[in-house]
Amino acid sequence: MSAQELEAIARKLIAPARGILAADESTGTIERRFKSINVPNTEASRQAYRDMLFTTPGFGEYISGVILFDETIRQKSLKGVPFTEVLTRSNSIPGIKVDAGAKPLPFAPDEMTTEGLDGLPGRVKEYRDMGARFAKWRAVVTIGPGIPTRYCIETNAHALARYAAICVEGGLVPIVEPEVLMDADNTIETCFDVTEWTLKSVFNALYEQRVPLEQILLKPNMVVSGKKCPVQAGVRQVAEMTLKCLRRCVPPAVPGVVFLSGGQSDEDATAHLNAMNQIGGNPWELSFSYGRALQAPSMKKWAGQAANVAAAQKIFHHRAKCNGAARSGKYSDAMERELAA
Ligand code: 13P
Numbered sequence: 001m002s003a004q005e006l007e008a009i010a011r012k013l014i015a016p017a018r019g020i021l022a023a024d025e026s027t028g029t030i031e032r033r034f035k036s037i038n039v040p041n042t043e044a045s046r047q048a049y050r051d052m053l054f055t056t057p058g059f060g061e062y063i064s065g066v067i068l069f070d071e072t073i074r075q076k077s078l079k080g081v082p083f084t085e086v087l088t089r090s091n092s093i094p095g096i097k098v099d100a101g102a103k104p105l106p107f108a109p110d111e112m113t114t115e116g117l118d119g120l121p122g123r124v125k126e127y128r129d130m131g132a133r134f135a136k137w138r139a140v141v142t143i144g145p146g147i148p149t150r151y152c153i154e155t156n157a158h159a160l161a162r163y164a165a166i167c168v169e170g171g172l173v174p175i176v177e178p179e180v181l182m183d184a185d186n187t188i189e190t191c192f193d194v195t196e197w198t199l200k201s202v203f204n205a206l207y208e209q210r211v212p213l214e215q216i217l218l219k220p221n222m223v224v225s226g227k228k229c230p231v232q233a234g235v236r237q238v239a240e241m242t243l244k245c246l247r248r249c250v251p252p253a254v255p256g257v258v259f260l261s262g263g264q265s266d267e268d269a270t271a272h273l274n275a276m277n278q279i280g281g282n283p284w285e286l287s288f289s290y291g292r293a294l295q296a297p298s299m300k301k302w303a304g305q306a307a308n309v310a311a312a313q314k315i316f317h318h319r320a321k322c323n324g325a326a327r328s329g330k331y332s333d334a335m336e337r338e339l340a341a
Contacts, residue, residue: 001171003212003214003215005171006168006171006172006173006215007214007215007255009093009133009134009173010134010173010214010215010216010217010255010256011255012064012065012093013064013065013093013134013173013217013256013258013287014064014217014255014256014258014285014287015064016327016328017061017062017324017325017327017328018060018061018062018063018064018287018324018327019062019063019064019258019287019288019289019290019320019323019324019327020063020064020065020066020067020095020175020258020287020288020289020290021053021063021065021066021067021289021290021291021294021295021320022066022067022136022260022289022290022291022294023050023053023054023066023067023068023069023072023291023295024067024068024069024072024095024096024097024136024291025069025291026069026097026101027041027046027069027071030046030049033295033299034049034304037299037300037302037303037304038303038304039303039304040304043071043075045304046071046072046075047075047076047077047078048078048304048306049299049302049304050072050075050083051077051078051083052298052302052309052312052313052316053295053298053313053316054066054077054083054086054087054090055077055086055313056313056316056317056320057313057317058317059087059090059092059317059320060090060091060092061317061320061321061324062317062320062321062323062324063090063092063320064092064093065092065093065094065095065133065134066087066092066093066094066095067095067096067097067134067136067175067289068083068084068094068095068096068097068132069096069097070096070097073094073096073127073130073131073132074130082131084130084131084132085131088131093133093134094131094132094133095132095133095134095135095136095172095175096127096132096134096135096136096172097135097136097137097138098116098120098123098124098127098135098136098137098163098167099114099115099116099136099137099138099163100114100115100116101114101115101116102114102115102138102139102140103115105151105152105155108147108149108151108152110142110144110147111141111142111147111148111149111151111152112140112142112152113139113152113155113156113159114137114138114139114140114156114159114160116137116163117159117162117163117166120163120166121166121169121170124166124167124170124171124172125170127172128170128171128172132172133172133173134172134173134174134175134217135163135167135172135173135174135175136174136175136177136219136289137159137160137163137164137174137175137176137177138177138179138219139156139157139159139160139177139178139179140156140179140181141153141156141178141179141180141181141194141198142181142184143180143181143184143186143190143191143194143226144184148194148197148198153197153198153201154201154205156178156198156202157178157198157201157202157204157205158205160176160177160178160202160205160206161202161205161206161208161209161211162209163176164176164206164209164211164216165209165210165211168211168212168215168216173215173216173217174211174215174216174217175216175217175218175219175258175289176202176206176216176217176218176219177218177219177220177260178198178199178202178220179219179220179221179260179262180194180195180198180220180221181221181262182221182224182225182226182227182262182263182264183226183227183228183263184226184227184228184229185226185228185229185230186225186226186229187225187226187229187231188223188224188225188229188233188237188238188241190226191221191223191224191225191226192223192241192244192245195220195221195223195245196245196248196249199218199220199245199246199248199249199250200248200249203249203250203251213251213253213254214253214254214255216254217254217255217256217257217258217289218250218254218256218257218258218284219257219258219259219260219289220246220257220259220260221259221260221262222238222242222259222262222264222272223238223241223242223244223245224238224262224264224272227263235268235271235272235275236275238272238275239272239275239276239278239279240279242272242276243276243279243282246282246284247282250284252283252284254284255284255285256284256285256286256287257284257285257286257287258287258288258289259272259273259286259287259288259289259290260289260290260291261288261290261291261292261293261294263292264293265293266292266293266294266296266297266319267336268293269288269290269293269323270293270319270322270323270326270331270336271326271331273286273287273288273323273326273327273331274325274326274329274330274331275329277326277327277328277329278329280329285327286327287327288323288326288327290323293319293323294316294319294320294323295316297315297316297319298312298313298315298316298319299312301315314339315339318338318339321335322335322336
C-alpha cells in the first residue's frame with residue numbers, strides 16, 4: 001500500500017456527514033451487553049445481532065466504516081454473504097480490532113496495558129487479505145488516587161506507536177485510541193490534564209517510531225467530568241475544553257479525530273460532537289467512532305427477536321443520521337425527536 005492509498009482510506013473514513021461504527025466488542029464485552037437485554041451470548045446470536053446492524057437499509061449513508069472483531073470479519077450474514085462484502089456493498093469500509101485487550105500492568109495497581117503486539121505483522125497481512133483496510137488499538141488510562149502514573153502513560157503510548165507503525169507498514173490505516181476513562185469522580189479539569197498528558201506522550205511516541213501522521217486517525221476520549229463527579233460540565237464546556245486540549249496536542253498533519261463515546265449517553269455523545277463542529281476552525285475533521293452511543297437504543301429494541309429487526313434498524317439509522325448531522329453542527333432537538341414523531 002502506498003502512502004497515497006492509506007491517506008485516501010483515512011480521508012474516506014472521515015468524509016463529510018459520515019462516521020465510524022465500532023462494532024468490535026470482544027466475546028466478553030458483548031456478553032455484558034447481551035446480559036442487559038437477556039440474550040444468550042452464542043456465535044449465532046452475535047451473528048444475528050451484527051446482521052441486524054449491517055443490513056440496515058441506508059447503512060452507508062452515515063457509516064463510512066465499521067470496526068469488526070476477529071470472529072465477525074470471518075462471519076457471513078444470515079443470507080450467507082461475508083460481512084465484509086455486506087459492508088463494502090453499502091460503501092462502508094471494513095476495519096478490524098487488532099489489540100488483544102487491556103490487562104493489568106505489572107507493579108502498577110489499578111492500571112492497565114494493552115496486549116497484542118506479538119505476531120501483529122502476520123495478523124495485519126491476514127486481515128488485509130480478508131478485506132480490512134483499517135485497524136484499531138485501544139489503550140486505557142485510569143484516573144484515581146495517585147494514578148495515572150508516568151509508567152502507565154508511557155508504556156501505553158509506546159505500544160500504541162508500535163501498533164501504528166506495524167499497521168502502516170502492513171497496509172492498514174491505524175486508528176490510535178488512547179482512552180482516558182470517565183468512570184471516576186474527577187472534575188473535568190482533571191480529565192483535561194490527564195488527556196493532555198496522554199496525548200502529548202502518544203504523539204511523542206508516534207514521532208519516535210516514525211509513524212507518518214497523515215496516514216493515521218486519532219480516537220480520543222472527549223474531555224468530560226468523571227461520571228461520579230457531583231458537578232457535571234455542560235455541552236458547551238465539554239466542547240470548548242475538548243477542543244482546547246486537542247489544539248495543544250494534535251498536529252494538523254493528522255487528518256481526522258474520531259471520538260469514542262466511552263459511556264456517555266447516546267444523545268450526549270451526539271450533542272458534544274455537534275457543539276465542537278459548530279465552534280469549528282479546526283485543522284482536522286471531527287467525527288465519531290462510537291460503539292455504545294450508536295448501538296445502545298437499537299440493541300435494546302432488537303432484544304434478540306427477529307420480529308424486532310426492522311424497528312431496531314430504524315432506530316440505528318436515526319442515531320447514525322443524528323451523528324452524521326453533528327459532523328457539520330446541524331444536529332437539533334427537532335431531528336432527535338423525528339423518530340418518535
Ligand atoms: P464506545 O463508543 O462505546 O466507547 O466504544 C468505542 C470503542 O471502540 C471503544 O474501544
